[in-house]
Amino acid sequence: MLRVEAATRLGAFVLDVALEVPAGSCLALAGPSGAGKTSVLRIAAGLVRPQQGRVSCGDQLWLDTDLGVDLAPERRHCGYVFQEYALFAHLRAWQNVAYPLRGLDRAQRRERALTLLERFGVAHLADERPRTLSGGERQRVAVARALARRPAALLLDEPLSALDTRSRAAAGRELAAVLAETGVPALLVTHDFTEAALLGDRVGVIDGGRVVQQGTAGELAAAPISAFVADFTGAVVLTGGAGAGPGGLTEVALDGGGTVLSTEPGAGPVAVSVYPWEIALAPAGSGRRGSAQNQLDVRVVSVTTVGNRVRVGLAAPQPLTAELTDASARELDLTPGAPVVATWKATATRLLRL
Amino acid sequence: MIPARRGWFGALLVAALALALLFLTLPIVAIFVDTGPLDLVSSLGEEGALEALRLSLLCSATAIVIIVLVGTPAAYLLAMRRFRGRAAIVTLVELPLVLPPAVAGIGLLAALGPNGILGGVVKDAGLELVLTTTGVILALTFVAAPFYLRQAQAGFEAVDPTWLDASRTLGASEARTFLRVAIPAAGPGLIAGLALAWGRALGEFGATLMFAGSFRGITQTVPLAIYERFSTDFTGALALSAVLVAVSAALLLSVKLLSGSAWLGGAAR
Numbered sequence: 179m180l181r182v183e184a185a186t187r188l189g190a191f192v193l194d195v196a197l198e199v200p201a202g203s204c205l206a207l208a209g210p211s212g213a214g215k216t217s218v219l220r221i222a223a224g225l226v227r228p229q230q231g232r233v234s235c236g237d238q239l240w241l242d243t244d245l246g247v248d249l250a251p252e253r254r255h256c257g258y259v260f261q262e263y264a265l266f267a268h269l270r271a272w273q274n275v276a277y278p279l280r281g282l283d284r285a286q287r288r289e290r291a292l293t294l295l296e297r298f299g300v301a302h303l304a305d306e307r308p309r310t311l312s313g314g315e316r317q318r319v320a321v322a323r324a325l326a327r328r329p330a331a332l333l334l335d336e337p338l339s340a341l342d343t344r345s346r347a348a349a350g351r352e353l354a355a356v357l358a359e360t361g362v363p364a365l366l367v368t369h370d371f372t373e374a375a376l377l378g379d380r381v382g383v384i385d386g387g388r389v390v391q392q393g394t395a396g397e398l399a400a401a402p403i404s405a406f407v408a409d410f411t412g413a414v415v416l417t418g419g420a421g422a423g424p425g426g427l428t429e430v431a432l433d434g435g436g437t438v439l440s441t442e443p444g445a446g447p448v449a450v451s452v453y454p455w456e457i458a459l460a461p462a463g464s465g466r467r468g469s470a471q472n473q474l475d476v477r478v479v480s481v482t483t484v485g486n487r488v489r490v491g492l493a494a495p496q497p498l499t500a501e502l503t504d505a506s507a508r509e510l511d512l513t514p515g516a517p518v519v520a521t522w523k524a525t526a527t528r529l530l531r532l
Numbered sequence: 533m534i535p536a537r538r539g540w541f542g543a544l545l546v547a548a549l550a551l552a553l554l555f556l557t558l559p560i561v562a563i564f565v566d567t568g569p570l571d572l573v574s575s576l577g578e579e580g581a582l583e584a585l586r587l588s589l590l591c592s593a594t595a596i597v598i599i600v601l602v603g604t605p606a607a608y609l610l611a612m613r614r615f616r617g618r619a620a621i622v623t624l625v626e627l628p629l630v631l632p633p634a635v636a637g638i639g640l641l642a643a644l645g646p647n648g649i650l651g652g653v654v655k656d657a658g659l660e661l662v663l664t665t666t667g668v669i670l671a672l673t674f675v676a677a678p679f680y681l682r683q684a685q686a687g688f689e690a691v692d693p694t695w696l697d698a699s700r701t702l703g704a705s706e707a708r709t710f711l712r713v714a715i716p717a718a719g720p721g722l723i724a725g726l727a728l729a730w731g732r733a734l735g736e737f738g739a740t741l742m743f744a745g746s747f748r749g750i751t752q753t754v755p756l757a758i759y760e761r762f763s764t765d766f767t768g769a770l771a772l773s774a775v776l777v778a779v780s781a782a783l784l785l786s787v788k789l790l791s792g793s794a795w796l797g798g799a800a801r
Contacts, residue, residue: 225697251700258701264694268716277712278702327703 180235180331180363184221186228193217193228193387199331199363201236206378207367207389208410214387215367216261219333222365223258224251235330235363257324261335263316265308271295271319272304278327294322298352314345321356332357332364338373347449347531350376371395372530375415376449383407399454399499400491401480408484408501413451413528416496420444420529427471427524434495438472440527449530454501456526459490459510462517471524474498478516481507488512492520560777567767567774575771580748584757585775591665591753592733595672596680599729603680604722608710610681611688612696622685629678636675637742644670645743667744668751672733680729687721688714720791727787734780 180199185192193214199205207215220226222233224240227248233241240254241247265274275291282290288304295301298318308316317337324332337353338346354377357364367384368374374381375395382392383406391403395415402408416432420440423429427439430450438450462475476498480491488507492498500520502510510518575581610622628636642648644661654661661667691714699709715722737755744751746760754776761769 220697223697223701225700250705251697252703252705254701256701258698260694260698262694264692264698266695266698266713266717268719277699277704280703323702333701 180222180233180365182218182222182231182233182365184218184228184231184233186217186221186230188214188217188387191387195384195387195389197365197382197389199365201363202358202361203379204357204364204366204377206374206381207365207384208371208374208378208381209367209369209384210410211369213384215369215384216335218384219258219335219365219367222254222331223256223333224249224254238330255327255330257327257329257332259317259320259324259332259334259337262340263308263320265311265316265320265323267308269307270304271300271306271308271311274308274319275323275326277323290326291322294326295319298322312345313341314349317341317349318352321353325356325360329362331362332360334364334366336368337366337377339368339370346373353377371411372413372415372449372451375399383410385410394497396497396499397491400489400497401482402484402489404484408487408489411499413453414457414497414499416450416452416494416498418448418450420446420448428529430529432494432496436474436494436496438474438527439524440529441525442527442529444529444531446531451528451530452522452526454489454499457498457500457520457522459500459502459506459512460519460521461510462519464519469523470521472520472522472527474520476518476520478512478514478518480514481512492518494520563770563774563777567771571767571771572774575768576775578768580752580757581768581772581775583749584752584754584772585779587665587668587749587751588734588753588755588776589779591668591672592676592730592736594669595676595733596726596730598669598673599677599680600722600726603677603725604684604715605710607681607684608688608714611685611691625681626678628674629682633675633736633738634742636739637671640671640674640739640743662743663745663747663751665744665750668740668753671739671743672736675736675739676729676733679732680725683725683728684718684722687718687725690721691717723787723791727784730783730787731780734776734783 179201181197183196185194191214195218197205207218209215217226221228221231228243231241231243239247240249266277269277272288272291272295275294276287279287279290292301292304295304298321300315300318303311303315308319311319317340338350341349350373357377366377378395380392381395381398382389383398384390385406391398391407398407399411399414402411418430418432420428420430423439427441428444430438430440430448432438440450458470474494476492476494478490479493482489483504486504488502488504490500490502490507490512492500498520512518610618641662644650644654646655646662659666661670695713695717696709699713704712735755737759740751740753741756746752746756752760754772758769758772761772
């Protein structure tokens with residue numbers, strides 16, 4: 179369990195957070211740039227000292243401003259993956275990974291480094307220098323380096339944002355597997371809600387130095403506490419397996435039941451992304467209506483008014499969110515537990531390969 | 533990139549560069565034109581010439597070692613930390629750059645000479661500085677150090693600070709981070725500073741003359757030897773000058789080659 183509590187002045191605003199990340203789980207802090215996300219990681223790693231704060235990992239106390247405890251970064255066993263990866267340009271890939279390995283001779287260090295690089299499929303790049311590597315390769319080397327010291331916690335700063343959109347999905351899937359495998363608490367920050375939803379077991383939305391809401395990605399999208407969270411959560415993300423469907427469309431069998439169609443190509447495991455304002459609701463049993471290809475029988479979970487909009491949290495059984503106007507919500511008489519039909523067009527359904 | 537059209541302004545730029553190049557290289561070319569290879573060899577054979585060269589290399593190399601050992605951590609501190617009075621310290625450290633060498637010599641005498649403010653301390657320590665080889669090294673160090681400090685500070689400031697953070701989170705202490713990441717990453721800047729400082733030390737004249745005098749074999753470095761011959765033996769002075777130019781150029785070249793080599797070239801971002 180990684181615990182981070184901090185209250186400190188950061189330039190123009192005050193950072194005030196209290197977070198808990200259980201072992202083997204990943205908390206993704208998502209928020210716009212300048213929200214104080216990276217500062218949380220730097221406080222956890224000991225690179226910045228907050229005015230008031232307490233950081234502990236397992237039974238180790240890393241920082242307690244009241245007790246006067248403040249371990250130097252090198253004595254906190256955390257693996258930190260920096261935003262641009264911060265690979266040392268004067269060292270080869272394997273030397274970067276071997277950098278934290280101490281008390282071994284050169285051959286042993288190289289062997290350990292190669293084993294780690296092998297695990298990420300980049301052992302053949304061991305003798306390359308960072309500047310000759312692609313973004314995705316750098317990311318793998320950086321993650322391998324962060325894991326080399328068998329860290330007690332992992333801290334990741336925008337681990338995918340330096341990658342182009344093509345390699346992002348694959349890198350994200352790999353990273354999610356690594357996070358699950360290490361069994362240590364992982365704290366990740368990102369400005370992208372979709373990334374947070376894919377990598378985080380839980381997501382905390384951070385704004386102006388405060389975590390304004392925390393929950394699973396589905397919970398946040400379905401019942402945002404504020405208009406800010408609603409806007410920030412953006413698209414709904416469902417997972418499933420894609421295959422060829424009727425009329426040249428792609429058919430996705432959703433995990434947990436239900437199928438949806440998309441005009442985008444895809445095969446194998448995919449993430450289906452659709453914006454809440456693309457989803458229309460109709461009373462259950464009203465039959466097929468309109469041109470929308472996707473019709474899912476769902477249940478209403480929550481109804482939240484956000485400004486002049488109403489966010490309707492749905493269970494399909496994966497969490498799904500629809501955004502309606504106040505008037506249509508009243509017309510439909512939505513109450514938690516009520517069955518409705520969610521419809522949206524196949525053309526509004528984006529597929530991300532997982 | 534070549535501009536599509538070159539007007540009168542382009543011609544002006546080219547003319548300015550040509551003029552600068554001509555003016556700056558002419559004296560150096562003249563030294564070699566006036567000195568035949570035979571003069572060069574025979575001038576080295578002359579009494580005191582090799583002695584002066586040996587002294588110049590020994591004193592400047594010793595001064596450079598002192599400058600690098602003390603200057604590197606000092607420049608790192610100036611580059612990495614923001615503290616009260618930092619700007620004032622930077623200015624004070626750079627002051628010798630604009631100090632006339634004669635003033636530097638007088639200052640060193642006033643500070644460390646027999647009647648200087650620290651003269652007693654120097655004497656109690658059993659050190660002879662004035663009119664000794666140690667005095668030459670001291671004068672060279674004083675005059676050349678700011679060149680290294682300035683370059684080294686700029687070199688460290690250009691190091692990506694997240695590299696230093698990364699090193700710390702990977703288990704390296706501040707000292708280890710300095711040795712294993714900051715120095716290699718700032719390598720080209722440090723080498724450039726070293727070359728500048730060494731060049732300055734080799735050419736030092738005024739402060740050495742004032743503080744250490746000009747005694748053959750003890751304090752007479754090549755520039756002082758050139759000056760001594762100048763009044764009596766112009767050809768000899770010219771030949772010795774050619775030697776100094778050759779040594780300085782060789783030094784500059786080897787430093788450039790070294791900083792371009794693989795292990796340091798990799799550090800350039």
